[in-house]
Amino acid sequence: MPEADDTESRNYFADVPVENHGFHVRGANSLEWGQKNRLGRIFRKESGKTVMFAVDHGYFQGPTTGLERLDLTIPPLLDKADALMATRGAIRTSVDPAMDKAIVLRASGGPSILKELSNEQVAITLDDAIRINASALAVQMFVGGEFETQSIKNLTTLVDEGMRYGIPVMGVVAVGKELVRDARYFRLATRMGAELGAQIIKCYYTEEGFDTVVSTCPVPIVVAGGKKLPELDALIMARRSIDEGAAGVDMGRNIFQSANPRAMITAVSKVVHEGMSAEDAHELFNDLSNQ
Numbered sequence: 440m441p442e443a444d445d446t447e448s449r450n451y452f453a454d455v456p457v458e459n460h461g462f463h464v465r466g467a468n469s470l471e472w473g474q475k476n477r478l479g480r481i482f483r484k485e486s487g488k489t490v491m492f493a494v495d496h497g498y499f500q501g502p503t504t505g506l507e508r509l510d511l512t513i514p515p516l517l518d519k520a521d522a523l524m525a526t527r528g529a530i531r532t533s534v535d536p537a538m539d540k541a542i543v544l545r546a547s548g549g550p551s552i553l554k555e556l557s558n559e560q561v562a563i564t565l566d567d568a569i570r571i572n573a574s575a576l577a578v579q580m581f582v583g584g585e586f587e588t589q590s591i592k593n594l595t596t597l598v599d600e601g602m603r604y605g606i607p608v609m610g611v612v613a614v615g616k617e618l619v620r621d622a623r624y625f626r627l628a629t630r631m632g633a634e635l636g637a638q639i640i641k642c643y644y645t646e647e648g649f650d651t652v653v654s655t656c657p658v659p660i661v662v663a664g665g666k667k668l669p670e671l672d673a674l675i676m677a678r679r680s681i682d683e684g685a686a687g688v689d690m691g692r693n694i695f696q697s698a699n700p701r702a703m704i705t706a707v708s709k710v711v712h713e714g715m716s717a718e719d720a721h722e723l724f725n726d727l728s729n730q
């Protein structure tokens with residue numbers, strides 16, 4: 440019989456491989472389990488990346504082209520995405536609750552395109568985000584905008600609430616017409632978001648210096664698609680974003696306004712997760728479109 444306390448004399452773990460749970464999402468190692476679990480639903484463990492399908496445009500601009508019918512646009516594309524970025528209204532009315540994709544829930548809002556867009560407030564309670572089973576909350580950051588401080592306060596409020604319940608926050612860098620969309624601006628805005636607690640940052644790709652935007656931001660950056668481009672150009676942007684360090688894309692118009700949205704999201708996923716070249720992905724897009 441062993442002694443009452445023979446812990447030191449027995450090697451309980453001799454044959455057990457050590458698993459340190461090194462986590463695949465940048466900057467997330469010190470977060471608690473629930474936050475990591477939610478981030479792990481957004482960013483695939485195998486690639487460390489995500490294809491987020493953004494359909495939250497209606498919250499300030501109404502039924503934009505390609506998103507007139509949420510119920511017809513979202514469901515056929517969901518299986519190709521890792522995460523759906525949407526409002527609670529879109530989700531409750533137009534998305535099957537049995538779907539198994541991560542939800543990145545739009546959590547700020549207020550002004551329409553008819554008003555000053557930076558004048559947003561927090562637009563949801565954490566109770567409701569939990570009811571919807573959100574994997575993250577998305578909040579607009581208007582760095583340099585008229586209501587800059589208010590929008591940053593929205594972010595920190597949601598980070599505090601998110602920390603309470605284990606829900607990460609994605610800071611969305613929103614660029615006003617008057618602001619220069621260069622790497623210097625994005626280094627400022629993305630770093631502010633990360634240092635103020637956002638666990639994911641979304642911003643635009645820059646032709647020059649995007650790698651420095653990524654390297655100076657300690658949390659994952661996902662790249663917004665922006666205005667509709669020819670499919671090949673959008674795929675080139677996705678390829679370059681990933682090559683220069685982005686942890687994925689959060690693409691809306693370049694998918695749902697494409698001539699073939701399903702072929703486009705399939706091609707984007709190949710670029711993001713499988714290292715496919717933009718040219719090969721474009722060929723795939725054409726093949727799928729012609730089937």
Ligand code: R5P
Pocket residue numbers: 493494495496524611613663664665666689690691692693
């Ligand atoms: C904009 O504020 C919304 O958050 C959109 O989700 C975002 O702009 C991404 O969509 P798109 O790829 O169409 O730019």
